[in-house]
Amino acid sequence: MLTKEELRRRSKYKLIVMIISVILPISVVIIFSIGDFDFSDDSVYNKWKPISYAFPYVLLAGFLAWLIYKIVDYALIIKSDKYLDKKFIYKNDERIRYIYRFTNSLASKIFIYSLSVLILIATFFKHEYFWPLLGVFVLHWICQISVYIYYRNKI
Amino acid sequence: MLNKVNEFRKKFKFTQEDLANKLGVTRQTIISIEQGKYIASLPLAMKIARIFGVPVEEVFSLEEGELY
Numbered sequence: 001m002l003t004k005e006e007l008r009r010r011s012k013y014k015l016i017v018m019i020i021s022v023i024l025p026i027s028v029v030i031i032f033s034i035g036d037f038d039f040s041d042d043s044v045y046n047k048w049k050p051i052s053y054a055f056p057y058v059l060l061a062g063f064l065a066w067l068i069y070k071i072v073d074y075a076l077i078i079k080s081d082k083y084l085d086k087k088f089i090y091k092n093d094e095r096i097r098y099i100y101r102f103t104n105s106l107a108s109k110i111f112i113y114s115l116s117v118l119i120l121i122a123t124f125f126k127h128e129y130f131w132p133l134l135g136v137f138v139l140h141w142i143c144q145i146s147v148y149i150y151y152r153n154k155i
Numbered sequence: 156m157l158n159k160v161n162e163f164r165k166k167f168k169f170t171q172e173d174l175a176n177k178l179g180v181t182r183q184t185i186i187s188i189e190q191g192k193y194i195a196s197l198p199l200a201m202k203i204a205r206i207f208g209v210p211v212e213e214v215f216s217l218e219e220g221e222l223y
Contacts, residue, residue, distance in 0.1 A: 089179055093180045094184065094195075094199055095181070095184040095187055
């Protein structure tokens with residue numbers, strides 16, 4: 001079982017990783033913006049211009065927003081005792097952990113994070129793989145959410 | 156699995172929130188246990204029994220069909 005001190009310590013490590021994770025993609029975008037990066041030879045994206053041109057950046061913005069949310073979350077755990085207590089109960093609640101056993105297994109986490117990275121790479125480099133990957137990603141999330149809702153109502 | 160969590164909680168005049176805070180779980184977990192939807196783990200069952208100052212088997216018991 002996770003103790004409050006452990007939760008705080010882990011949040012510190014995660015905060016550092018998350019901050020680096022935010023800085024890294026922003027740096028990549030800046031580097032590509034400066035460089036000579038051409039989207040025009042891709043057929044899928046040509047059909048949907050200019051939306052398709054902006055889409056990778058929208059996706060990246062969404063990803064960054066999620067990272068920033070996590071940063072705020074970890075910072076609050078470190079700073080506020082009240083928030084730590086709330087998070088501690090949520091993290092240790094055995095019913096929630098039981099539900100997460102079905103939806104949020106380690107294998108599932110590794111799969112979804114790897115897929116996220118692949119989608120991000122595909123948006124910038126291999127457009128023909130983007131939609132199938134996004135389809136798998138969305139389907140996976142729909143399955144996870146459905147299972148979560150099912151067990152949340154059942155138990 | 157049968158339980159008397161609701162009965163004991165009312166006897167001790169605890170709200171679901173009070174009991175949840177004492178046990179370090181969410182209120183929804185207490186609701187689910189009381190409704191028999193969720194079976195508490197052994198450590199949680201022992202904590203509940205300790206809060207009420209009674210042996211575990213006084214709060215939780217097996218149903219007829221669960222004995223064997």
